[in-house]
Amino acid sequence: MSFELLEKFRDPDLCRKMLDKMQGDLTNDLRFMEVCGTHTVAIFQSGLRSLLPEKIVHLSGPGCPVCVTHESEVNAFLDLAGHDRVIMATFGDLMRVPGDNGRNLKKAMADGARVKVVYSPFDTLKLAKENPDDLIVFIGVGFETTAPTIAGTMKMARAQGIENLRVLCFHKTVPTALEALLSDEAINIDGFILPGHVSAIIGVEPYNFIAEKFGKSAVVTGFEPLDILQSLTQMIDWRNKGEAHVVNNYTRIVGENGNPKALEVMYEVFEPTDALWRGIGLIPGSGLEIRPEWELFDAKKEFGITIEEGPALKGCKCGDILKGIKQPVECPLFGKACTPANPVGPCMVSTEGSCAAYYKYKLD
Amino acid sequence: MSDKVLLDYGSGGRASQRLISELFLKYLGNDELNRLNDAAELAMSGRLAMSTDSFVVDPIFFPGGNIGSLAVHGTVNDVAMMGAIPRHITCAYIIEEGLPMDDLEQIVAAMGKAAEEAGVTVVSGDTKVVPKGAVDKIFINTTGIGDIIVDPAPSGDAAKPGDAVLISGTVGDHGLTILGTREGLDFEARVESDSASLNHLLIKLVEGLPEVHVLRDPTRGGLATTLNEITSSSNVCCELIESDLPIKAEVKGGCSILGLDPLYLANEGKFLCILPQEHADKALEIMRADPLGAGACQIGTMTDANPGKVVLVTPLGGKRLLGMLEGEQLPRIC
Numbered sequence: 001m002s003f004e005l006l007e008k009f010r011d012p013d014l015c016r017k018m019l020d021k022m023q024g025d026l027t028n029d030l031r032f033m034e035v036c037g038t039h040t041v042a043i044f045q046s047g048l049r050s051l052l053p054e055k056i057v058h059l060s061g062p063g064c065p066v067c068v069t070h071e072s073e074v075n076a077f078l079d080l081a082g083h084d085r086v087i088m089a090t091f092g093d094l095m096r097v098p099g100d101n102g103r104n105l106k107k108a109m110a111d112g113a114r115v116k117v118v119y120s121p122f123d124t125l126k127l128a129k130e131n132p133d134d135l136i137v138f139i140g141v142g143f144e145t146t147a148p149t150i151a152g153t154m155k156m157a158r159a160q161g162i163e164n165l166r167v168l169c170f171h172k173t174v175p176t177a178l179e180a181l182l183s184d185e186a187i188n189i190d191g192f193i194l195p196g197h198v199s200a201i202i203g204v205e206p207y208n209f210i211a212e213k214f215g216k217s218a219v220v221t222g223f224e225p226l227d228i229l230q231s232l233t234q235m236i237d238w239r240n241k242g243e244a245h246v247v248n249n250y251t252r253i254v255g256e257n258g259n260p261k262a263l264e265v266m267y268e269v270f271e272p273t274d275a276l277w278r279g280i281g282l283i284p285g286s287g288l289e290i291r292p293e294w295e296l297f298d299a300k301k302e303f304g305i306t307i308e309e310g311p312a313l314k315g316c317k318c319g320d321i322l323k324g325i326k327q328p329v330e331c332p333l334f335g336k337a338c339t340p341a342n343p344v345g346p347c348m349v350s351t352e353g354s355c356a357a358y359y360k361y362k363l364d
Numbered sequence: 365m366s367d368k369v370l371l372d373y374g375s376g377g378r379a380s381q382r383l384i385s386e387l388f389l390k391y392l393g394n395d396e397l398n399r400l401n402d403a404a405e406l407a408m409s410g411r412l413a414m415s416t417d418s419f420v421v422d423p424i425f426f427p428g429g430n431i432g433s434l435a436v437h438g439t440v441n442d443v444a445m446m447g448a449i450p451r452h453i454t455c456a457y458i459i460e461e462g463l464p465m466d467d468l469e470q471i472v473a474a475m476g477k478a479a480e481e482a483g484v485t486v487v488s489g490d491t492k493v494v495p496k497g498a499v500d501k502i503f504i505n506t507t508g509i510g511d512i513i514v515d516p517a518p519s520g521d522a523a524k525p526g527d528a529v530l531i532s533g534t535v536g537d538h539g540l541t542i543l544g545t546r547e548g549l550d551f552e553a554r555v556e557s558d559s560a561s562l563n564h565l566l567i568k569l570v571e572g573l574p575e576v577h578v579l580r581d582p583t584r585g586g587l588a589t590t591l592n593e594i595t596s597s598s599n600v601c602c603e604l605i606e607s608d609l610p611i612k613a614e615v616k617g618g619c620s621i622l623g624l625d626p627l628y629l630a631n632e633g634k635f636l637c638i639l640p641q642e643h644a645d646k647a648l649e650i651m652r653a654d655p656l657g658a659g660a661c662q663i664g665t666m667t668d669a670n671p672g673k674v675v676l677v678t679p680l681g682g683k684r685l686l687g688m689l690e691g692e693q694l695p696r697i698c
Contacts, residue, residue, distance in 0.1 A: 015680050047682015092623075092694025106691075117694065119547060119622065225680055340690045361684040363675060 009224030010046070018229040023053045025236045031057040031188055032232060033181075033324045034221075035174060036195035037064030037352025042223045044361035056232065059324035060347075060354030062177050062277060063195055065142040066093045067322065067346040067353045070276040072307045073170045074099040077139050080168065080303060081105060081113040087131055088115045089124045090139040097349050121146075121153040128157065128165045137299050140169040145197040147171045147288055148262035151269035154290075154297045166299035169290050170307075172275050174198045175206040176286035182214045187323050191235040192218035193228065196250045201266075203258030204248045211244040220248040269294050276309055278346040279319035318345035321354055328355040335359060369463040374493030383491060387469060391476030392455070392486040404487035406452060408509065413448035413517070415439055416507040424471065424501055426545045428538070428557030429632075431504055432475035437559050437632055438583065439508040440482045444563035445579040445635065447514030447570045453479065454488040456505040461496045471502065482561035484508065510563075514570045522577040523598035527666040528644035530637040532565070532651050533558070533659035535587045536615040539629025544618060555614050558633030565654040569637065572650050578638035581631065585689050588627040590636060591674045592688040595666075602674045604664035604686060628689045638666065 034040060040060045043049050052058065062068050078099040081088045088105065095105045095117065109115050114134075116127060121138060128136045140150050150167060157165045174195060181187055194207055199220040210218040217238050219231035231249050238245055248254055266288075275287025290298040299305065312319070316338070317331035328334050328347060338344035340356050347355035365373075365382060372379035389398060396404050417438050424431040435455065443450040455475065459468065479486055516522070538557040543549070562581070570576055578598075582590035587609075595602045611626050619626045633656060637647055644662055651657030669675070674686040 010679060012679050012681065044684055045678075047676075047678030047680050047684055050682040050684065051680060095694055096691065119549065360687050363670070363673075363683055363685050 006224060009226045015225050015229055018233055019051055022233055022236060026053055026055040029055050029057050030190050030236055031059060032191045032193060033059040033061040033189045034193035035061040035063035038223055039193055040354055040357045041352050044357045046225045048225050048228060061324060062280060062322040064350045064352040066097060066350030068172060068277045069141050069170055070278045072310060076305045077168055078103045078108060080137055081108040081115060085135045087134050087136050089118050089127060089136055092117045093350055094139055098343060121150045124153060124165055125157055125162060128162045132164060135164050135166055137166045137168055140167045140171055143172055143174050143198050144201040147270060148201060148266040151265045154269050154294060165297060166302055167297050168299040171288035173286055177283055179209060180283045181323055186325060189324055190239060191216055193231055194218050194220040196222050196253060199254045201259050201262050204256050207246045211246045215244045217244045218246045220250045220254050222250040276307055279322045313345055316345035318347045321347050328358040365465055367465050369459050369461060369465060369468055369493055371461050371493050374491060387472055388489060391472045394485045396487045411512040412509055413443045413446035413512050414509045415442035417442060418505045420503050422500060423545050426557055427541055429559040430471055430474050431502060432471035433478040434559050434632060435504040435506045436475055436478035436482060437561050439506040440484060440561040440563050441581045443508040443510040444566045445581055446512055447517045448510035448512040449567060450484050450508050450510035450563050452487045453484050453506050453508045455486055456490040458492045458494060458499050458503040460499045460501050461493055463501055482563055518576050518579040520578055520580060520594050521597035523594050523600050523638045523666050524577060525600055525666050525668040526641055527577055527638045528641045528662050529602060529664040530647055530660060531663050532634050532657040534610045534612050535631055535634060536611055536626030536629040538632045540615050540618045555618060558631060560633035560656055562635055562656060565656050569650050573643050573647055575643060576637060576639045579635055581635045583632060584630050586628040586630060588686050589689050595674055596672050599671045600666045601670040602664055603667050604676050606676050607679045608661060608663045610659050610661055624693050628693050
């Protein structure tokens, strides 16, 4: 999409009109949760956060793949990073994520671990060919957005006869997590801004349960200010009418059925499994694991890795923040013991985490 | 000479002498350097500005320059930001055994050309060759010295509320070029480093204006980090107008793909000028008259609202913090 076209979705006059309309239509608080780290950042970066009416209560949900990567999963890849034969390949986001004892991939590199930041999972194929005596282990973190390209990489590796590539699969799926959130009676959310990138793969249908089963609204939304304002305006309108809907506002990118080819590749290689979410805990059926017929590529099998829930981080409220029960500034560690330079909890770890966004962008 | 740099060339013996005379003096030679004394003899007095910098850029060749020209531009600019005329530089080369001699020649030639264009002489140098793997191809340190011609000299702690914040052109070009070349990323539109010596333009600027509070080149950490350093030192607030920030569409596009913020990317041919608002138009006129300042514009104002902070005013009229970079920028997952 051209920048000129995108600029139309940032039109300040139109945004002002929508903000004014929203102000007039709001009768009481609207608690909305955005389920994508990129939305969190977009809301702050555009300045929208400082302009939204006070009655709009903005909650950042479990939509940042780094934030929800469980500490046991982090420790697993940090343990592997020191292995003699292993070259870890990862997206840059994971480089500073802390494991136990303050370990992270940056420090592992300083201690001699071989870690390569890649821009695409397909870069691992070249790495594997260039290092035939080593094992390339790609850290498979992310939602439905990234899982298909990693599945595609494994398919290509098989086609090319590459046998020294492994994937440490920690993929998670979004709709299952939303259902778990809505099933928790302590959580009070009026509507969801649904992730644009994930929805481009899975489409709209997997979210229909939000309205049908729970009577809440949800809108698949793009990342420009007008995208976000339009979705909020709609949800206010529906709530005022006592209605609940799930709709797709991001039609320039997201088809109703998503990307069936990507889904086919994803489920050819992966199958659903239970997954641990950092700050939340076990959500049945919310993860992906490598199917037995692809086990040559499975780093968990190769190295006998199991993921287990440990004790919660003392004082850290990230679980409540990811569930929309608390705001980042309500955590006693926020900005004190927990900062982007020294993150304690998951929401401060990632550049797209809600605590990191509050810390980085919030003026007062 | 061999077609590759050998450890012998750093021995201090005949091989070293050949490298110095047949390569370094060929491109960098002048009356002072040619004497090959242990130190240079300089006739300088008064208030002097001196700066040193080490260049370890990867890749060593990139669109818009190479590590040799960059090593001159970086140090010349650092000296010039003090309101000084850079006069002389020194250079120290640490070379990895096995570097192709052609590469070294291109680098030294680029250094000589850059020094000539900047009007500085290379008066002292050093060459070391280290075993393969001890450095990444080549590292260069340069030190520069110059005469300060402005009183008081511009300084990072001298910004005041009411000052205009000017930038000499687009930001992020160098940083994205280096990253793109390093990773072999093929951007749709070509980006090129802005690496250049700014001293001639800066001299025109300081000579043409009665008062310049801060001059600073936003290199590593980019515009955002540099402005944070200034607001912190000066205890003022910088309000940046986002829609006024000059960023090339191709840089915006490349950053958008990689999940990077151009405001944190390095620049090697741009400078910030902070001065009383009443002199801003004159400053922009001087900057725009020079090709290196053709894209100059005002991007913000210093205020006393949030001392020590940089605040970005978005096109919607919202305000948010623009903080200092924590570590290096890394590409994101999605």
